[in-house]
Amino acid sequence: MAFEGLSERLQAAMNKMRRKGKISEADVKEMMREVRLALLEADVNFKVVKEFVKTVSERSIGEEVLESLSPSQQVIKIVNEELTALMGGEQSTIQTAPKSPTVIMMVGLQGAGKTTTAGKLANYLRKNQNRRPMLVAADIYRPAAIQQLETIGEQLDIPVFSMGNQVSPVEIAQKGIEKAKEEHRDFVIIDTAGRLHIDETLMTELTDIKALANPTEIFLVVDAMTGQDAVNVAESFNEQLDITGVILTKLDGDTRGGAALSIRSVTGKPIKFTGQGEKLDALEPFYPERMASRILGMGDMLTLIEKAQLDFDEQKAEEMTKKLKENSFDFNDFIDQMDQLNNMGPLEDILKMIPGMSNAPGLDQIKIDPKDTARMKAVVLSMTPQERENPDILSQSRRRRIARGSGRPIAEVNRMIKQFNESKKMMNQMSKGNFNGMDNMFGS
Numbered sequence: 001m002a003f004e005g006l007s008e009r010l011q012a013a014m015n016k017m018r019r020k021g022k023i024s025e026a027d028v029k030e031m032m033r034e035v036r037l038a039l040l041e042a043d044v045n046f047k048v049v050k051e052f053v054k055t056v057s058e059r060s061i062g063e064e065v066l067e068s069l070s071p072s073q074q075v076i077k078i079v080n081e082e083l084t085a086l087m088g089g090e091q092s093t094i095q096t097a098p099k100s101p102t103v104i105m106m107v108g109l110q111g112a113g114k115t116t117t118a119g120k121l122a123n124y125l126r127k128n129q130n131r132r133p134m135l136v137a138a139d140i141y142r143p144a145a146i147q148q149l150e151t152i153g154e155q156l157d158i159p160v161f162s163m164g165n166q167v168s169p170v171e172i173a174q175k176g177i178e179k180a181k182e183e184h185r186d187f188v189i190i191d192t193a194g195r196l197h198i199d200e201t202l203m204t205e206l207t208d209i210k211a212l213a214n215p216t217e218i219f220l221v222v223d224a225m226t227g228q229d230a231v232n233v234a235e236s237f238n239e240q241l242d243i244t245g246v247i248l249t250k251l252d253g254d255t256r257g258g259a260a261l262s263i264r265s266v267t268g269k270p271i272k273f274t275g276q277g278e279k280l281d282a283l284e285p286f287y288p289e290r291m292a293s294r295i296l297g298m299g300d301m302l303t304l305i306e307k308a309q310l311d312f313d314e315q316k317a318e319e320m321t322k323k324l325k326e327n328s329f330d331f332n333d334f335i336d337q338m339d340q341l342n343n344m345g346p347l348e349d350i351l352k353m354i355p356g357m358s359n360a361p362g363l364d365q366i367k368i369d370p371k372d373t374a375r376m377k378a379v380v381l382s383m384t385p386q387e388r389e390n391p392d393i394l395s396q397s398r399r400r401r402i403a404r405g406s407g408r409p410i411a412e413v414n415r416m417i418k419q420f421n422e423s424k425k426m427m428n429q430m431s432k433g434n435f436n437g438m439d440n441m442f443g444s
């Protein structure tokens with residue numbers, strides 16, 4: 001599987017840190033050493049690695065992070081954000097020309113998957129965007145290229161314009177675009193020649209086609225399996241042709257990931273699509289954020305962290321931690337906490353967002369009925385302020401009075417007080433950084 005090694009190593013580095021409650025600058029440094037090695041081993045460009053580690057370290061060692069309630073999660077969030085940024089941040093879509101047809105030029109080295117990808121792209125445009133594409137066979141050098149494109153066209157039932165291999169590629173491109181206009185095609189995808197290596201003749205020909213065809217997009221097709229070479233190829237093509245985007249093929253193979261992580265940073269050009277197989281529908285838009293989450297094995301953890309940040313009142317949460325540490329957490333705080341949890345939505349849904357938890361046995365048993373929390377609240381509100389602050393004074397006679405006041409059976413009052421004492425004990429442990437039994441939640 002693609003990114004397997006990188007994914008495993010990064011996740012191991014993160015998990016090590018997750019187990020600590022508080023983390024120090026030294027912890028961050030140690031983790032960043034591991035992240036650095038993981039990236040280098042995945043064949044990520046060394047300059048990119050250096051810059052990445054520097055940014056993540058600077059952001060992580062910032063005071064707000066290490067002093068925050070969940071420093072390890074904050075650091076993981078930073079790694080994820082920076083990985084996303086490294087791969088281009090936002091998803092990048094296909095640009096269209098102000099006047100139809102939009103011309104897309106496909107360029108790349110031989111064997112990268114250019115011809116196949118031209119077909120996949122035509123298929124994608126038709127299927128996903130309801131477009132009327134046309135393919136143009138302008139690779140006159142590779143013996144089977146024209147025929148290969150024609151076969152693909154037949155399979156997809158998408159027209160292919162060709163003029164054999166005795167006409168110059170520039171002329172083929174020109175005539176192809178004219179034909180597309182006549183037939184009211186809104187996209188023209190030109191499959192150009194590749195070589196085994198970049199050479200001047202190839203670049204001159206491509207520059208000539210570019211000058212004539214005035215393409216809106218020039219997509220460089222690179223083979224993700226070639227790692228650093230893919231990055232070098234992208235750099236050269238970009239210098240000569242000013243490409244507009246990259247399509248990374250063979251991401252279904254066991255690529256280490258270097259190309260996916262370095263191309264954007266080295267060339268400044270976005271990865272627009274990835275090839276995920278030989279079939280003509282195996283093309284997917286590239287989402288940097290999803291790719292980053294996938295590499296970090298995070299499931300929907302990010303949504304969860306963001307949700308918690310949005311919904312939890314930081315100051316209140318801090319007060320709560322302080323109280324837990326001092327062991328002065330009382331029934332007033334209990335109610336507060338219940339309200340905060342209620343604000344986040346149903347607990348079952350929250351738990352499902354934690355990777356590894358969605359299929360956890362017994363999760364379907366956890367049903368928190370909002371009525372239960374309302375009843376618990378009624379019980380707490382029937383306590384005197386003194387009782388709420390000092391749960392230890394809750395004698396049997398006081399409990400009976402509370403049961404009467406809240407209209408709940410005495411057994412329920414007893415159960416709730418017991419539950420309160422247990423949660424208090426557990427939270428007190430957690431506030432000291434003891435997350436025993438919680439590791440599994442993160443799929444470690």
Ligand code: GDP
Pocket residue numbers: 108109110111112113114115116117194249250251252253274275276277278282
């Ligand atoms: P070109 O020389 O750049 O035009 O390359 P081709 O389109 O002929 O592709 C070369 C080989 O790579 C063919 O066998 C394709 O089926 C294969 N290929 C292209 N894209 C992918 C991909 O995303 N995944 C896999 N597994 N194979 C691919």
